[in-house]
Amino acid sequence: MSKLDAKIPEGPLAEKWSRYKATQKLVSPNNRKKLDIIVVGTGIAGAPVAASFAEMGYNVKAFCFQDSPRRAHSVAAQGGINAARNNKNDGDSAYRLFYDTIKGGDYRAREANVYRLAEVSASVIDQLTAQGVPFAREYGGTLANRTFGGVQVSRTNYAQGQTGQQVLLGGYSALKRQVGLGKVKMYARRQMLDIVIIDGKARGIVTRNLVTGEIERYAAHCVVLATGGYGTIYYLSTLAVQSNASAAMQAYRKGALFGNPSFIQIHPTCIPVLNEYQSKLTLMSESLRNDGRIWVPKKEGDKRKPKEIPDAERDYFLERRYPAFGNLVPRDVASRAAKERCDNGFGVGKTGLAVYLDFRDAVAKQGKKVIKNKYGNLFAMYEKITGDSPYETPMMIYPAGHYTMGGLWVDYNLQTTIPGLFAIGEANFSDHGANRLGANSLLQGAADGYFVAPYTVSNYLADEITTKVPSTDSPEFVEAENNAKVILEKFLNINGTKTATSFHKRLGNIMWTHAGMQRNEEGLKKALVEIDELKKEFWSDLKIPGKMDEINQELEKASRVADFIDLAKLIVTDALNRKESCGGHYREESRTEGGEAMRIDEEYSYVAAWEYQGDDKEPTLHKEELKFENVEVKVRSYK
Amino acid sequence: MKIKLNIWKQANAKAKGRFEKYELDGVDAEMSFLEMLDSLNEKLIKEGKEPVAFEHDCHEAICGCCSLYINGYPHGPGKEVATCQVHMRSFKDGETITVEPWRAKGFPVMKDLMVDRDAFDKIMAAGGFVSIDAGQAPDANSILVGKVDADKAFDAAACIGCGACVAACKNSSAMLFVAAKVSQLALLPQGKVEAKRRALSMVAKMDELGFGSCTNTGACEIECPKSIGIDFIAKLNREYLSASFSESE
Amino acid sequence: MTKFFTSSIGQKFFMSITGLFLMLFLIVHLTINSLLLFGDGTLFNQAANFMGSNPVMKVIEPILGLGFILHIIYAAYITLKNVKARPKGYKVTTKTKVSWASKNMFILGVLIFIFLVIHLANFFWKVKFGNIETIMVEGKEIHDLYALVAGLFKGWWWYNVIYIVGVIFLFLHLTHGFWSAFQTIGWDNEKWMPRLKVIGYIYSIIICGGFAFIPMYFLIKYVV
Known part of the structure; x- marks a missing residue:
């Protein structure tokens, strides 16, 4: 287990981070300009970290595959960002946010990291506000807050239903400022193809220029991955269609361990699938559950219009099953409860795969104007897609793949098992355990970017002051480039009959069926077989038109799908290994009599970190035991 | 439904472009405009033809990737929409739809419907x-x-x-x-x-x-x-x- | 400040300021002209001659001319630059519904300019350099401008048509120009925009209605 030293600082939980900061190694300002940092991904973690490094004086090269950092999918986060500020005088504190996050994560997250997240949360809001993020305000001018699922305090800051956009644009503007000042060199429209390791340390990356098709090499003193999550493994998810797992998979293949890959959050409130051509599912913010009530008809297969069904014949199943939290239970619980109702024939809509989210009572009590103020843009978006007005008739919602708690395994420094390779934001596994609390994703990305990685990466770089940036002509770079080229050429030369998207769709289907909201051994084993078959077919019957040295969107898709196929296997392997239910990972074999998820703490209270052994070999499992010294590990109950 | 498409094709920033005509059958009224283009591309690739390059990502009208000028409207018909929110129900069966990239000196065309912003x-x-x-x-x-x-x-x-x-x-x-x-x-x-x-x-x-x-x-x-x-x-x-x-x- | 003159907003600022100045001039112009409608023309002649001879107006006249020239030069320059900003146009012309005038301010401007040339040749030129009959009013010999105006409007029906068409162009130009000028100098916000648009319409109706009424008045009075 020597591979997995989480390097958690000594001392009491609340003092770990301040002790770390007080004793860490520093790089003096005049040395910082000698050090280069590569940041891959410029979303809510990447943009801030690139900006912060530049503000400190480092030379930064930032990469994204989009045309601009402002397009990163963090932009689509709707509901909010948590901060333990106790704004509402309702008993909030760093400890409380820490506790809620640990509990929400079903006791599968690392205590020290989570506490640090809670500790810096207030500063994150301060920083964003200072950048001009227009958070909602009270009439008196102070921050307004709303409540989110899984907690009993009101600590979520928001900017209407576009919080992610505003928070991202805050980071983006900080990044652009540094670009203007010449401290960050921005490389947009670059797809990362590989990480270059020299003498055991991450020293650079190889990318494909998506405009010219050229393969380019970039060297630095360290590499920070902020490349987001892999929810698009399901093809249909709430993620942007180009979000991908490629950078994480490249790191994994180079020896970085992958933590808890099977921990994927299924979001309960998405617009259900409307047609077979659909390429993406639209999320309806969780904040809607503050005022909306979720129900299905009590009678199986009731085809009446929702308005015609009287209250007595409605089953508000979340309120019934979880009276303490009601409609605000955490996401995994809400998702499964909806699936349970639909599987038993109580679902609504054309496909029977939907439940109602009803605002009738909220509109009656608070008035249409207040509701419009809170959710106007979400209601408008829903109406645009479905043609129904949520003011008049209840929304129909169904769960969809959303966020990946799993990711590259990192220690307390956010460093992967490859020295000099860091992973921040959704790309790492660290803070959310088996289920992420609502409004914690923006927080984690921003916290890592503004207030964690700038310290921990400096701690690493302090030992690199005398190291020169390697030449991009060194054999390691040449080899990485050649390998990447070989793969790209392979895609172009298969010349089969099926498109990359068609493979992605089929992969998504396999994963949603067998490794989605509910998993069992039989299905998972079947998935392994199906994935293998799909992989074989992919590599023999793929068709990619066009050439390498031009804009070639199909080629981009192909390399993403190839990585997804490999990751799918890893996810299933992890899901098979973990025979307990916890958070978003629900094994049918492990449940209570009442059908609730059942953890098996004696056996699975660990992080499963997988080590790559070769393309067709089983990965090796490393376990990071989780110690809970500051919370009592309990059955997660929201009843 | 069946539609005719008249789409701007341009190999790269320097190339001279032209309009290319396509016909697409079996279009579902519930499809979004982007999904319609996806299905056109699937068809083109299978036929061994060059697909149409266009940008899209979030499909929630928030990333700002779309840059399609459809039948005389940026983002297509409809109020307060990005192209991802335009559905095929906004068009008639048999209609010809002309799709162009943004046109501006500040936004040079990179390929087909992709522009550099x-x-x-x-x-x-x-x-x-x-x-x-x-x-x-x-x-x-x-x-x-x-x-x-x-x-x-x-x-x-x-x-x-x-x-x-x-x-x-x-x-x-x-x-x-x-x-x-x-x-x-x-x-x-x-x-x-x-x-x-x-x-x-x-x-x-x-x-x-x-x-x-x-x-x-x-x-x-x-x-x-x-x-x-x-x-x-x-x-x-x-x-x-x-x-x-x-x-x- | 040098940057200001070459910046897009700076140039637009001069368009607006000169436009607003010209709109003020139109008020004065119409006020004087409206005297044509009262009495036998003496009032108008007195006012017109006063405007033509008093020293203040001697100073304002070249400023007014400069206002016109700047407005026209800036318009031409900005329009040229704006055309260059879209080297390749769309195949399908825009279907976005905006006011016709707002899209065609330059064309309207050119048409108004043509009208202006005719107008100046017929009135201003003649007054300045032509031989105009004089009459005695209150013991002073002044130009009989009333006769000049009345003669034109009575004599040639097509001149009335040109005049009225010119005024229609001016009306369209003003409906957009009025609120647009305020918008460009920043004297506008969410609340005031609809108000300014309404005020702009009222202003344009009064000004252009007034100018159009005068030839019709002469037509009706003398010809019909």
């Missing part, structure tokens, strides 16, 4: 920020922002940077884009400190990059997916003029 990033880098480093921020509640100002700032901040304003404007003016950012930050106490410098440098950059000037037709606000109003352009003018008259640069 780097100019917006350059304008942002010229001043679309508050100069504050991580760690310098005061307590967020020490900066009081009235609800009305906060809401108004949000209205401006809702810009998704898609460039539909430029595409809609007969002058290819980027004023609405610049106005949104300048106004957002000028409305907030945190942004007021460097409001003048910001207005001057962002406008200078906008001019330098070849965008036209605003002649107040209002086409931009009609086509803006987030309905950002041209009252912000008045605010930008105000900010710019007062900065020009007061600051010795």
